[in-house]
């Protein structure tokens with residue numbers, strides 16, 4: 001990969017990798033590609049918040065092993081102890097960034113409730129039958145004047161960092177909460193008030209940098225999306241670059257009008273790389289961010305044009321809600337939740353992504369029955385993505401956030417989400433929808449459920465970081 | 468409000484309790500009695516009636532109901548409701564305390580009144 005202009009700045013805070021120590025994860029992204037076995041189960045948060053199903057949210061264990069009798073079925077459900085959580089994003093207690101920490105295992109999932117601010121710790125020692133081993137109640141979280149947990153990343157020394165989108169009252173500012181390796185709240189990671197809005201984050205230890213993005217105050221986005229709030233400046237359009245060692249904000253880059261609501265942020269996986277991408281959901285643009293002479297820059301590199309729709313008064317934005325970079329750093333994938341397409345770009349030259357392939361499934365413009373006329377309809381668009389470590393299978397679910405789903409795809413609450421899959425050919429740069437793969441979250445014992453983020457037990461393209 | 472010991476049901480005589488009629492749009496009603504220190508959501512839970520909720524702090528609007536008659540008081544600022552929704556009688560049941568007997572429309576459809584598609 002081309003990273004010549006920034007590899008020098010990788011010299012500071014460079015921790016040598018201790019190959020003699022057995023920790024979790026893989027030594028390098030390339031080792032992950034070569035050594036990882038094919039994914040056999042997927043963990044997927046599944047939820048009832050925002051529907052009339054009176055039951056707690058749960059974590060689904062989905063069988064993704066084609067040799068299994070229960071392929072494409074939800075084979076286990078870990079019910080939460082309370083209702084009303086809105087399970088959303090989640091993460092591992094350890095990833096490849098802590099592969100120097102002996103005795104640590106990639107075994108526990110930290111599964112927050114977006115609405116409840118409750119944190120669940122799930123032990124996946126038995127992969128197919130995980131169990132809840134600890135719950136941190138909202139009151140404990142509020143003590144740090146934080147709420148609305150979002151992204152969970154393990155950090156190199158075995159601790160866990162969680163982005164929090166609001167203060168105790170669901171107002172601004174948000175911040176970061178740190179847990180220790182016993183899953184106790186260690187405290188706040190950041191001095192309060194460094195940023196106002198928060199959302200996703202990713203870090204790159206060799207460059208001593210963490211980048212965070214912005215959604216809005218919980219009280220703004222929780223109830224649903226209102227254009228008036230955008231006009232009133234209540235939604236984010238900035239990226240924040242942090243001194244990773246010190247937890248201090250170093251630089252803020254304003255993405256401006258074309259960078260409205262920057263959500264998921266991903267660095268390239270190579271620990272040497274000082275390049276990454278962020279998807280601006282509302283303005284439907286992808287920005288490339290990079291470091292040059294200790295300064296961070298962000299440039300728009302992909303633009304999704306809004307499209308007319310006969311039932312809509314105004315052109316419909318693509319609404320880029322998720323993106324990911326393949327483990328070999330060659331491809332960028334993202335989803336246009338409203339339009340209904342998944343795109344694949346070749347990013348061998350990080351500042352000049354080249355469209356490689358695109359596929360349509362559901363959404364406002366894609367086929368309603370992409371896997372066959374007899375199959376259940378796809379009632380929303382592609383949303384959270386996950387790629388196999390070898391880069392050959394791309395999976396996605398269709399729910400965004402209960403209240404936003406109800407606004408844009410009301411049928412999602414009635415019929416539930418689906419999980420779909422495409423076969424990817426990284427050599428040719430193509431994707432083909434696998435018409436034999438459909439996980440139906442409409443068929444759950446308590447009623448149709450929404451499905452959100454996807455994780456593999458052995459690490460994945462949206463959680464593993466290398467030192 | 469000042470805190471007192473004991474459960475809400477114990478410490479409040481019948482004089483302080485109000486009848487709350489919960490009505491679902493699809494049909495169906497239930498009546499619960501709410502003690503003075505209880506929110507409508509808590510009173511419903513005590514009666515084993517499932518109402519939607521999320522944050523329980525007045526920030527997320529998952530528990531939105533609409534007051535049809537009677538009087539309620541929000542025990543703290545209902546942050547998830549805009550001024551015009553409040554004026555239209557929408558209430559957040561996790562922090563709404565009945566001050567008189569009330570009739571309240573409940574269920575997830577009530578919240579969807581507040582969030583229409585802004586582009587349509």
Ligand code: FES
Nearest residue numbers: 521522523528561
């Ligand atoms: S439960 Fe969130 S506002 Fe009532």
